[in-house]
Amino acid sequence: MTALLAAQRVHLRPAGSERDVVRDVSLAVAQGEIVALVGPNGSGKSTLLAALGRSLRPRAGAVELAGRDVWQVAPRAFAREVARLPQDPVCAEGVRVDQLVESGRHPHRRAFSAPSPADRAAVRDAIAALELGDLRARSVETLSGGERRRAWIALALAQETPVLLLDEPTAALDVRHQWDVLARIARINQDRDVAVVVSLHDLEQAAALAHRVAVLHRGRLYAAGAPERVVDEAMLRDVFGVEARVAKEDGRIRVQVLRPADPIRAL
Amino acid sequence: MRAAAAAIALRSRRLRGHPGALAAAFAALLALACLLAIAAGAVAVPIAEIPRAIADATHPQHAVVAQIRLPRVLAGAAVGAALAVAGTLLQAAVRNPLADPGLLGVTAAAGAAGLVAIVLFPEWPALVPIVAFAGGLGAALLVLGFAYATTRPVGPLRLVLAGVALQSLFFAAIAVVTFLFADRAPAFAGFVVGSLSGTSWSDAAIVATATALGLALALGGARWLDLLLLDDASASSVGLSVRRARIAAASIGALLAAGAVSVAGLLSFVGLVVPNAVRIAAGPTHRALLPLAALAGATLLVLADSLARVAAAPLELPVGALLALLGAPYFLWLLARKVA
Structure with a gap:
């Protein structure tokens, strides 16, 4: 498999940080592949996604899109190849769902021209794929947490990119809506052969969804x-600091956390 | 009063999504306001007589209407539209509905620059709007530059705070100039409070041109302004150069604000109140918001200026003071409504 988007030995320091939050990390994603990024809070997941999404320039190393340094690619051209959904996206009060999704067409639209039939079709498809039809005229801030997350994923989907970067798309959702979002990501990956990071x-969700876990x-x-x-x-002991039992049931990986690995911090 | 407000709110909610109908209603209101403004004053002109008074040079009220009221109404409409659109643009640039040209220091800087031009080159009145414009644009760039000239994450809040600091700096400059050149104080008074008194055709032409240009640029950029309604990470993810879009929006806003200040002085509240009120009826997307805010701002200023002329006749109130008197309570009501 050839890498579509790849970080090569990147060292990353987010704006305002005094030290490198990500050090010497290489990670590639191939067409049609789902890579799940896991790690404790502060381990650098969001920072790495920001660098893959060309919004944070590596201090060393490079991020390449089909072999080309992403910082050599113009912003709009890059946005036709890679869509990134940040962790806590917000939009102004009163923006409707269809207007939000339509902004995903920005990199495809020519300046000073109305949306093309292809633009309208992409918006329609994205709204249909995330079952937002009944909500399309609602203001985004009036939606529930799960609906809102779907609306933002629809925006990224309307970009029709071969690569999708999603930063904690299940955060702050209840369990049912977490699995709902994961199922939709799996579906997008299968139907459109999109690479997903x-x-x-x-961890159970990551194992169930992804082809590879990083x-x-x-x-x-x-x-x-x-x-x-x-x-x-x-891994759970070294990285997350917990004693856990990992088992395979019905082809699924089950993680049962027993206690903190460090006895002093035990309850 | 309450029932009327509720009825208007209900109607505007129904009209939402029909910007065409809203625009027609707003345009009709503006036309009516202009007719009233031309008719009212020390010399009353019946509305039915207005077309003849304009067209017929021998009409007894021709001079009053054609040389005094018409340029003043045109300038008032252009200033109101400019301030409302400038407010809309700056609110998009800093992603904060509480921003207005005044809050970012743009009007204060344009005013200070204009005052300096009045003092240094009294024989060149045509220089004032140009210098005021340069001052307003300079302030906008200074605020943006300050907010971005740091490695720390740039929040829109930084822009607002930088603007507040600059605003007090330029108000201090205005105070110093006004104090040092107290002999020219009467010429300054209208400028500092904001007034359309004695507006000439050339004033009207300047502000109308700046307003038309700024509005055209803003409408051309409506799609990019809409992307500024998203957070920075989301906007750049769809390929927007957020920094460039912010600077462009603030620059066009500065153009409009500076044009308005150069003719009418430091008018407050139009840029803050009008976009926020229109957003309730038309939503936040700019293709509908910009033209409607322009029409509403023009209507508000034409009406307020007429009121300023007739309310305490034969004295003329500065329209800036009147707007602040009306605008501040209305804005507090808007805030309370939002909280509720």
Whole structure:
């Protein structure tokens, strides 16, 4: 498999930070592949996604899109290849769902021209794919958390990019809506052969969704590979600091957290 | 009063999504306001007589209507539209509905520059709007430059705070100039409070040109302004150069504000109140918001200026003071409504 989007030995320092939050990390995603990014809070997941999404320039190393340094690609051209959904996206009060989704067409539209039939079709498809038809005329701030997340994913989908970067798309959702969002991501990946890099907190969800799991630990890549190879008891102890039992049931990886690995911090 | 407000709110909610109907209603209101403004004053002109008074040079009220009221109404409409559109643009640039040309220091800087021009080159009155414009634009760029000239994350709040600081700096400059050249104080008074008194055709032409240009640029950029309604990360994810879009929006806003200040002085509240009120009826997207805000701003200023002329006749109130008197309570009502 050839890499579509790849970080190569990147060192990353977010604006305002005094030190490199991500150090010497390489990570690639191929066409049609889902890579789940996991790691404790502050391990550098969002920072790495920002660099992959060309909004943070690496201090060392490079991010390449089909072999080309992403900083050599114009912003709009890049936005036709890679869509990034940030962790807590917000829009002004009163923006309607269809207007929000339509802004995903910006990189495809020519200046000073009305939306083309292709633009309208992409917006329609994205709204249909996330079942937002009944909500399209509603203001985004009046939606529930799950609906709102779907509206933002629809925006990224309307960009019709071969690569999708999603920063904790399940955060702050209840369990049912978490699985709902994951199922939709899997569906988008299958139907459109889109490469997805998604950061997640739930290891079972990451293992169920992704072809590969990449574990970040204190800004370094601890491991990356097939879920059953990466998600194990040693990793949970080293990276997350918990004693856990990892088992395989019905083809699914189950993680049962027992206690903090450090006895002093035990309850 | 309450029932009337509720009825208007209900109607405007129904009209939402029909910007064409709203625009027609707003345009009709503006036309009516202009007719009233031309008719009212020390010399009353019946509305039915207005077309003849304009066209017929021998009409007894021709001089009053054609040389005094018409340029003043045109300038008032252009200033009101300019301030409302400038407010809309700056609110988009800093992603904060509480921004207005005054809050960012743009009008204060344009005013200070204009005053300096009045003092230094009293024999060149045509220089005032140009210098005022340069001052307003300079302030906008200074605020943007300050907010961006740092490695820390740039929040719109930084822009607002930088603007507040600059605003007090330029108000201090205005105070110093006014104090040092107290002999020219009468010429300054109208400028500092904001007034359309004694507006000539050349004043009207300047502000109308700046307003038409700024409005055309803003409408051309409506799609980019809409993307500024998203957070920075989302906007740049769809390929927007957020920094460039912000600077462009603030620059066009400065053009409009500076044009308005150069003719009418420091008018407050139009740029703050009008876009916020129109947003309730038309929503936040700019293709509908910009023209409607322009029409509403023009109507508001033409009406307020007429009121300023007739309310305490034969004295003429400065329209800036009147606008602040009306605008501040209305804005507090808007805020309370939002909280509720």
